[in-house]
């Protein structure tokens with residue numbers, strides 16, 4: 001049966017959808033409706049529709065295996081890249097899903113090791129990365145539950161994992177294997193392993209070992225080659241040698257050749273002068289042409305095996321915050337299908353809170369008393385939902401710009417998102433506008 005969340009998406013257009021009789025009690029609705037009809041996460045018990053403009057394997061919710069490959073291939077063939085946003089809370093995740101639906105596009109939601117730990121709570125002991133593992137799993141279930149509700153395809157990923165953090169990924173792989181036993185798909189879509197600080201042979205060897213394990217359950221590996229400069233999530237590469245910020249075509253070919261022996265399910269984060277964070281223009285310059293040269297070099301080496309577009313490699317763009325749109329779009333032309341966004345959405349989230357505080361400053365200084373009177377309560381101003389929603393709104397807006405820069409709009413072919421209905425407001429009226 002192919003009843004899906006599209007039933008609810010298309011309700012406004014008059015399509016048929018499950019609608020309980022008015023007299024039906026709530027309990028019997030719960031008993032009668034399928035999980036899908038009731039908007040409860042499907043957990044393998046309902047078939048999900050595909051999208052008008054995407055390969056039929058791509059469905060709303062978290063993708064893995066062939067569906068994930070088909071989406072990434074679609075991006076490469078159609079000249080767009082998917083934004084990959086670092087999230088640290090359910091609020092940030094919801095902003096991503098809302099932005100994806102508004103832009104009619106897929107999204108990649110990713111957790112760093114630090115972000116995973118934060119998701120679990122920084123008051124929790126993180127020995128052996130237990131909190132980071134549990135936090136990422138918790139975030140994964142949130143994404144799985146809500147992605148289907150927003151009706152967008154999501155790639156659920158984890159960001160940089162250096163050698164010392166491998167136990168974190170080991171824990172997440174175990175979680176995906178367990179999930180696979182129950183549902184026939186992994187919990188996550190993909191993981192990044194970043195051994196760019198190690199010798200290239202070791203980097204490739206460890207990645208291949210992980211790919212053996214991951215490809216069995218439809219997980220994709222993102223590997224890093226060369227170093228992303230700057231600083232992010234406690235990894236400080238601000239002082240690395242300039243030449244390490246640029247990958248060589250021969251190295252990318254070496255990686256391609258070795259990883260292809262295991263599985264096609266990988267992407268490469270090659271270095272082309274990328275820097276994490278936003279800084280004043282310095283002496284490091286983006287050189288997306290490096291990716292183009294690598295595609296040409298590898299195509300020549302593999303001859304007949306090269307795909308028609310002569311772009312054998314799917315590249316990932318790290319450190320894209322603050323980049324020129326022309327560099328971004330050149331990189332997409334050269335085979336970039338994913339661009340990471342962290343710094344810019346950190347700012348947009350904060351900016352929403354900052355502007356909220358500025359607007360309502362005099363109502364946020366105590367529980368009681370504001371310019372309207374010493375005895376006036378301020379509850380509806382300091383309710384954390386208010387400033388967090390303001391942060392979500394500015395983040396959705398910022399992601400709209402990212403979607404435009406990445407040429408990743410109107411990809412799914414869904415009708416425009418209708419305004420949300422039945423949204424509960426504050427109990428004692430909304431804030432003045």
Ligand SMILES: [Zn+2]
Nearest residue numbers: 228318319340
């Ligand atoms: Zn990165």
